Amino acid sequence: xxxxxxxxxxHLPAPIPANRWAxxxxxxxxxxxxxxxxxxxxxxxxxxxxxxxxxVLGLVNRTDLQIGAVAGFLAVxxxxxxxxxxxxWSERHGAPTSAARLVALALGASAGAMIIGYGxxxxxxxxxxxxxNANTYPxxxxxxxxxxxxxxxxxxWWGVIVAAAGVAWLAxxxxxxxxxxxxxxxxxxxxxxxxxxxxxLTDFGGIVGPVWFxxxxxxxxxxxx
Numbered sequence: 001x002x003x004x005x006x007x008x009x010x011h012l013p014a015p016i017p018a019n020r021w022a023x024x025x026x027x028x029x030x031x032x033x034x035x036x037x038x039x040x041x042x043x044x045x046x047x048x049x050x051x052x053x054x055x056v057l058g059l060v061n062r063t064d065l066q067i068g069a070v071a072g073f074l075a076v077x078x079x080x081x082x083x084x085x086x087x088x089w090s091e092r093h094g095a096p097t098s099a100a101r102l103v104a105l106a107l108g109a110s111a112g113a114m115i116i117g118y119g120x121x122x123x124x125x126x127x128x129x130x131x132x133n134a135n136t137y138p139x140x141x142x143x144x145x146x147x148x149x150x151x152x153x154x155x156x157w158w159g160v161i162v163a164a165a166g167v168a169w170l171a172x173x174x175x176x177x178x179x180x181x182x183x184x185x186x187x188x189x190x191x192x193x194x195x196x197x198x199x200x201l202t203d204f205g206g207i208v209g210p211v212w213f214x215x216x217x218x219x220x221x222x223x224x225x
Contacts, residue, residue, distance in 0.1 A: 019085070019089055019220055019221050019222075020085075020221065021081070021082065021084070021085020021086070021088070021089065022082065022085065022086075022217045022218075022220035022221035023217060023221050024078045024079075024081040024082040024085060024217075025078070025082045025213045025214070025216060025217025025220070025221075026213070026214060026217045026218070026221075027074070027075070027078035028075050028078035028079045028082060028210070028213045028217075029210040029211065029212070029213030029214035029215075029217065030210070030214065031071045031072070031074050031075035031078060031210075032071075032072075032075045032157065032206070032209065032210030032213065033210045033211070033214075034067070034068070034071040035068045035069075035071040035072040035075060035118060035153060036068075036153055036154060036157075036206045036207065036210065037207070039064040039065070039067045039068035039071065040064070040068065041060045041061050041064040041065055041068075042060075042146070042149070042150050045059060045060075053143065054139035054140050054142070054143040055139070056143070056146075057128060057139050057142055057143060057146065060124070060128065060146065062124070062125055062128040062129065062130045062131055063130075065121045065122075065124045065125040065128070065149075066121070066125040068118065068121045068153070069118050069119075069121035069122045069125055072114060072117070072118025072121065072153060073115070073118055075114065075118075075210075076111050076114045076115055076118070079107055079110060079111045079114070079160070080107075080108070080111050082107065082213075082217070083103075083104050083107035083108055083111070086100075086103055086104055086107070087104045090103075090104075090176075097170070097174060099166045099169040099170050099173070099174065100166070100170060100174075100176070102162065102163070102165075102166040103163045103166040103167060103170075106159040106160070106162035106163040106166065107159060107160065107163050108159070109159040109162075110156060110157055110158065110159025110160045110162075110163070110209075111159070113155070113156035113157075113158070113159060114153070114156040114157070116152060116156065117152035117153035117154070117155070117156035118153055118156075120145055120148050120149045120152050120153070121149060121153070123142070123145055124142060124145055124146060124149065127142055128142065151202060151203055153206060154202065154203035154204070154205060154206025154207070155202035155203060155205055155206065156205075156206065157205040157206040157208075157209030157210070158192075158202070158205040158209075160205070160209035160210075160212065160213065161188060161189055161192045161193075161205050161208065161209055161212075164185040164188045164189050164209075164212050164216070165185065165189045167181060167182065167185045167216060168182045168185035168186045168189065170182075171183075171185065177219070177220065178219050180219060181215075181216050181219035181220065184212060184215045184216055184219075185212065185216060188208045188209070188211070188212040191204065191208050192204045192205050192208045192209075
């Protein structure tokens with residue numbers, strides 16, 4: 001009689017999940033693009049219109065300001081959620097390096113600046129005609145807020161550019177991040193800083209930062225923990 005030997009089924013190790021926390025970066029990038037580029041009420045104005053002074057407020061779309069404020073504050077939440085996930089992930093690899101700590105700190109700094117930058121959209125949304133407190137203040141006062149709104153939501157993203165520099169270091173020096181994400185990070189830093197150094201323009205951080213978030217988050221999300 002032939003005896004068949006039965007083997008217990010082998011227990012394969014469970015696959016390590018991808019870094020789902022990095023998907024918050026997709027939200028931050030997409031919402032940043034909406035808040036800074038899609039709903040920017042100043043971008044559609046001509047130079048002649050901008051030179052009208054406080055009268056230009058009559059040409060500003062109040063709804064764009066409201067949507068921009070909402071998208072901006074949602075982006076803040078996404079940036080902070082990403083930063084929390086990044087910190088937890090980096091700690092799994094041992095004591096975080098200075099570059100890893102820099103990424104988390106820079107993202108937190110950027111989130112704080114974004115609260116101020118996008119917070120400037122709120123007063124215009126409620127005080128311009130159609131807002132809940134329309135005609136409460138004179139146009140001369142609101143015009144000063146409009147001028148701040150022209151740059152503040154953009155340079156608030158410079159913390160993200162600093163975070164990109166940290167990610168680039170981790171990609172090429174520490175080998176903790178995939179190389180192509182490091183390349184994207186280097187390009188983001190170079191483009192933003194080049195505009196700053198050559199022209200004094202701080203706004204490019206708010207254009208490059210959201211795009212970097214979209215691209216880098218894909219690479220970080222697909223990398224196994």
